[in-house]
Amino acid sequence: MDMPIMDQAAPGRIEERPLGQSFGAELVGLRIAGDLPEDEFAAYLDAFHRHHLLLVRNVPFDPGAHVAFSRRMGPLELHSQTRFTLDTHPEIFCVGNHTVDGVLKANFARGVEQWHADSSYREIPSAASLFYGVICPPEGGETWFIDAAGAYADLPEETKAGIDGLRTVHSLATLAEWGRRHNPDRPPLTEEQTSKWPPVSQPLVRTHPVTGVKSLFLCPAVISHVEGLDPEASRALIDGLMAHASKEKYIYRHQWREGDLVIWDNRCMLHTATLFDHEKYQRLMHRTTVAGA
């Protein structure tokens, strides 16, 4: 008879270990594969909606399984920067400073924190992202997450009433300007990108389609303005809400180990990359992005 091993959940049973202060759990025993039985997948989705962020450790490197599992959650985005997607799996977008024969193979952003939810500049933004550590620096290069639902819930009632119906304009051009301020060697947006991704209107307070929970949809580097407000008032409102949401009590910092898969719910969380010593270390992350408002 097989003896149970300490660090493994019993077959079919997935163990949940809380991670952050108000959200996030490590799942032990979840297999990342496209053919996960329906009941196991339903249990996983249930955990996802309760915790908003899930970590699975020691996931074997398998882009095909990463894509197949991700697709169970919904249609996958194809990223606009095809030079950083995998030839074999175009649904996988590479992030980091990884170079092969001197050629950069991943999207590398050098800059300060930039809180966002993925793909907010698309008409249909992203519901969830699945981010996998292929090569992780031993220090730095953490990803930080904000409980945007908790931050909204704690606002004074009059602030909630004042912002509930507001809409913001998210623009790839605004993001590109921000990117070029921090990475002057980046090429400007092409005509094709500008026409393919025109500015879009998004709610400032996002309502989760499954849980009904409201959260702050803040992407300071992507939002050009709040509709109906002048640029200064827009900036002041966004910056004020961002200062509130980025308080320590809403944050979870993930320090990556190779083989980590972190799955987060863009519909109630914000996140940002952080710096690392990119001259000393390589970093390569694989991201799939599930579309959904």
Ligand code: OGA
């Ligand atoms: C992203 C992202 C975070 C990181 O790829 O969308 O936010 O830590 N990455 O690289």
Ligand code: MN
């Ligand atoms: Mn992101």
